[in-house]
Amino acid sequence: MKKIGKYLSFGLVSTLLTATPGLSAERISFFYPPFGDFSLPVKSLETFAKEGKIDSDLKFYAQRATPEQLAQLREVLQQRFNVTPTLVSQVTYSPIGEQVLQRLGQLVLTDSRKNGFYALRAALILSAADSEGLSVINLLRRFPSNDVRINFSEGVRIVDQLSQLLKTRDKVVAFLQRESFARAIATPVDFTKLPDLRSPGKFRWQVVSLQLNDATRRGLTPTEGNRNLPVDIYLPKTTTTSEKKPPFPLIIISHGIASDRYSFIYLAEHLASYGFAVAVLEHPGSNAQRFQQYFTGLAGPPEPREFIDRPLDIKFLLNELQRLDKSDPQIEGKINFQQIGAIGQSFGGYTVLSLAGATLNFTQLRQDCNPNNSNLNFSLLLQCQAALLPPQDYSLQDERIKTVIAINPIDSSIFGETGISQIQVPVMLVAASQDIFAPPVPEQVRPFTFLPNPNKYLVLMENATHFTVIADSPLVANVLPVPTSLVGPERTAAYGYLNALSVAFLEANLLNRPEYRAYLQPAYAQYISKAPLNLNLIQSLTPEQLNQAIK
Numbered sequence: 001m002k003k004i005g006k007y008l009s010f011g012l013v014s015t016l017l018t019a020t021p022g023l024s025a026e027r028i029s030f031f032y033p034p035f036g037d038f039s040l041p042v043k044s045l046e047t048f049a050k051e052g053k054i055d056s057d058l059k060f061y062a063q064r065a066t067p068e069q070l071a072q073l074r075e076v077l078q079q080r081f082n083v084t085p086t087l088v089s090q091v092t093y094s095p096i097g098e099q100v101l102q103r104l105g106q107l108v109l110t111d112s113r114k115n116g117f118y119a120l121r122a123a124l125i126l127s128a129a130d131s132e133g134l135s136v137i138n139l140l141r142r143f144p145s146n147d148v149r150i151n152f153s154e155g156v157r158i159v160d161q162l163s164q165l166l167k168t169r170d171k172v173v174a175f176l177q178r179e180s181f182a183r184a185i186a187t188p189v190d191f192t193k194l195p196d197l198r199s200p201g202k203f204r205w206q207v208v209s210l211q212l213n214d215a216t217r218r219g220l221t222p223t224e225g226n227r228n229l230p231v232d233i234y235l236p237k238t239t240t241t242s243e244k245k246p247p248f249p250l251i252i253i254s255h256g257i258a259s260d261r262y263s264f265i266y267l268a269e270h271l272a273s274y275g276f277a278v279a280v281l282e283h284p285g286s287n288a289q290r291f292q293q294y295f296t297g298l299a300g301p302p303e304p305r306e307f308i309d310r311p312l313d314i315k316f317l318l319n320e321l322q323r324l325d326k327s328d329p330q331i332e333g334k335i336n337f338q339q340i341g342a343i344g345q346s347f348g349g350y351t352v353l354s355l356a357g358a359t360l361n362f363t364q365l366r367q368d369c370n371p372n373n374s375n376l377n378f379s380l381l382l383q384c385q386a387a388l389l390p391p392q393d394y395s396l397q398d399e400r401i402k403t404v405i406a407i408n409p410i411d412s413s414i415f416g417e418t419g420i421s422q423i424q425v426p427v428m429l430v431a432a433s434q435d436i437f438a439p440p441v442p443e444q445v446r447p448f449t450f451l452p453n454p455n456k457y458l459v460l461m462e463n464a465t466h467f468t469v470i471a472d473s474p475l476v477a478n479v480l481p482v483p484t485s486l487v488g489p490e491r492t493a494a495y496g497y498l499n500a501l502s503v504a505f506l507e508a509n510l511l512n513r514p515e516y517r518a519y520l521q522p523a524y525a526q527y528i529s530k531a532p533l534n535l536n537l538i539q540s541l542t543p544e545q546l547n548q549a550i551k
Helices: 002-018 042-051 056-062 067-078 085-092 095-107 117-129 136-141 152-186 265-273 288-295 306-324 347-355 362-368 380-388 416-420 440-450 492-509 514-520 522-528 543-550
Strands: 027-032 036-041 147-150 204-214 227-237 248-254 277-281 335-345 401-407 427-432 456-461 535-538
Touching: 027 042, 027 152, 036 042, 036 056, 042 056, 042 067, 042 136, 067 136, 085 095, 085 117, 085 288, 095 117, 095 152, 095 380, 117 136, 152 440, 152 456, 152 522, 152 535, 152 543, 204 265, 204 306, 227 265, 227 306, 248 265, 248 306, 248 347, 265 277, 265 492, 277 306, 306 335, 306 347, 335 347, 335 492, 347 401, 362 380, 362 416, 401 492, 416 440, 427 440, 427 492, 440 456, 440 543, 456 492, 492 514, 492 522, 514 522, 522 535
Parallel strands: 027 147, 248 277, 248 335, 335 401, 401 427, 427 456
Antiparallel strands: 027 036, 204 227, 227 277, 456 535
16 A cells, blocks of 8 residues: 555656746647648637637637537537546556557657657646646647647548548437337337336335455455455345245346446336346445545555456355355245345446356457557456456356346456357347447347347347446445546436346346247337337347348
């Protein structure tokens, strides 16, 4: 811990002390062949941001933009990010942060046309330490170079690549819309005569909180010894008229990176109301508490080992629950260990897929994580950390888990087709069309075509983001500085979708109740769909169909 603190202090203090005094960018310059050099004073952008005025220098560029584009530009320039210099220093000195800065530095150069890596890092930290806070204008003002030079050819390449990615995404979304709608019309169902699974079930529940300690694995630092796992267990209460009796089927919920066990509290409560026991744990190497410590300089960044430790956390949890079933009156006889499902979001989606049988694909990781690979899939920044693990068979599957729901999972490189195709249990993949952190086409839609079990479902929420299904609750620790624009539209409808589809999927595939399959049809998705978070569901898709849709 002392070493971490010293490292942080050195990185932060050295940046503050070694920045060239009084040097800041005055102009943004770029070379546009064959027309030559162009530039724009930073002061022009600053005036536009503060007053909305377009001076003579900015007018040349403003004439080539639409009013909507100018409004968006001003909004971006005015955006203030509420982050501390400590947080910025921690992130920009981390392996992932340095990868991002190296990429940005290829686009944003110093006036000597060198990679802007160090200049960007200094500007980010200094602007975060400034009283006006981190903003685009302040970043430019703190850039330790007279000119910020834009690598025009690199910018064009990035724009072209991004444009192609968005076109591909839009084609796939449109295809899934058509498929879902066509299949809904082909199999009409009168859902007004069926129970509304978005509404709570008939069970009340109690919460049993546990602190589990895995003495065989270390904690946040080498001196801690144990890996401490906070767990909340939602146990249904029975009455004489209850449809289900104990032992209850068990559902494990695995949170995403920098989240906690309250991120899906609404889903845990909903499933408990339908007679499922729900165990929600925290992964100490990548939960909100760990990131709070990381951002304040009290811990290092998450380690590659977390890709192994997360599935092991759930294996350990199941082992402990089976042990407590024989000794703890609160647990004894309450859980059916023959009926276990798992739900995970983002990094948690990876976690449950690995437990379902997906295997790590080091060949794919080496290919996709090549430093010369300029792929704009942001999820690779996290997935490629697994490439640092010793290649071996980690045996992460747990055959006690019979079904999984993976929401916004990251899996394209860490599993690839070879790893995903090993999953034999029923799977539901949930994608969000506006997810930039786990893009839907490479991370959910294409992996869906690799799943061999016919009991598979692909759910697409239009206009949803990576954060749409996370609970909007005061209990949730929001440690990541996520701008409102990345959260997406009002989320209530999405909670209803996930509640209903989770109950239907688990009842049908874990408990083998065929009457719930009616809810797992495209017609049901169309029935409960509410704009702008329009809902689509399909049950089959081949690689050939997907490739044809992209053409």
